[in-house]
Amino acid sequence: MPDPSTGFSLDAISNHVADLLDGIAPRLVTVHGRRRGTSSGFHWRPGLIVTAEEALEADGDVTITRPDGSQVSASLVGRDPSTDIALLRTEEQPLEEIVFGPTDGLRTGHLVLAVGRMPEGLSAALGIVALAGGPWKSLRGGHIDRRIHLDLRLNFQSEGGVALDTSARIVGMTVLGPRGRVLVIPSETIERVAPQLLDKGRVARGYLGLGLQPIRIDKAAADAAGLAEPRGLIVVSVDQDGPGQKAGIRQGDILVRWNADVLPSVRRVYTLLGPESVGRSVNLGIVRTGAHMTLAVEIRERPKPQ
Known part of the structure; x- marks a missing residue:
């Protein structure tokens, strides 16, 4: 006691x-x-x-x-x-x-x-x-x-x-x-x-103007992009006049990198688009028809829902 x-x-x-x-x-x-x-x-x-x-x-x-x-x-x-x-x-x-x-x-x-x-x-x-x-x-x-x-x-x-x-x-x-x-x-x-x-x-949250879904990609394309796992995020939609569209991203492109980091999931992209991301530029690694390229995208603030 x-x-x-x-x-x-x-x-x-x-x-x-x-x-x-x-x-x-x-x-x-x-x-x-x-x-x-x-x-x-x-x-x-x-x-x-x-x-x-x-x-x-x-x-x-x-x-x-x-x-x-x-x-x-x-x-x-x-x-x-x-x-x-x-x-x-x-x-x-x-x-x-x-x-x-x-x-x-x-x-x-x-x-x-x-x-x-x-x-x-x-x-x-x-x-x-x-x-x-x-x-x-x-x-x-x-x-x-x-x-x-x-x-x-x-x-x-x-x-x-x-x-x-x-x-x-x-x-x-x-x-x-x-x-x-x-x-x-x-x-x-x-x-x-x-x-x-x-x-x-x-x-405020960041906005790319892209609809994304996870996908497995061809091993040769993965190797060319330097990926340990053949996975990426396919672009299923591109918002008109959005940051992604302005940077040249097309429907069917596959996102594999955010700057130097791989993109394992859509949720990972969502966490990267926090308030601090607005106004910054990001280099997105893209696989398009088997070829690897990098596109610079300026992140904008997500539009207010109508």
Whole structure:
């Protein structure tokens, strides 16, 4: 049993966790954006709420339940599927802008409190950081500043809520990853993406204007292109006036290299077309009717969906 003289006791831990919940409670809301249920969100700036993009099923108005139980409408300001961040606008509340806590000091084994708001009230789960890694790319090509996994069970209605460290700092937003794994979208990612959503409604992504599918290619052509594996990405469509079309890429061409790197999958191309790619030039290695060539393509920003 812990020695009470050290100040480390179950009562002290219990009261500290409850105090953390009391401190964050005014910022947490319930987001009615799913057909069958709700998710969570939190006030970022006056009148602006951050939530999990994956939990929003529509681009129209949604309903917010505030901490006092009242409901108000909210409109979508912007969403970024690649980082799972969405921004909503609603009636202003007397809350200051959030000061996020950095995640660079977060280590495996640190305690983290995941807090959301269900229609019945606050929900909380206390767990440890199971993984604290470096930057990574999401399956949708988004740049996430740190890979943080939590060892706790998160109710789906708490997705879009906050992750608090033991100093009551918000270190990110909790979301559900593959196989029910609980991930944290780090504070640094939110601080980078949310202002872009507020400004433009979306995060700029690179655009080649090409429809691609994986394909196996002739071994002789693969050898000529210096490929260890006879694989590439065939161009099945070329957008008119797109960067690829302007560079001379044709339907039926096979992409095999991005600068010096091979292209093992369409997903790899998608991850390479992140926000930082816009405006840059890339040399694409092409196999056309058995011959290998290189075409320079200037990456443009993906057009806004109509």
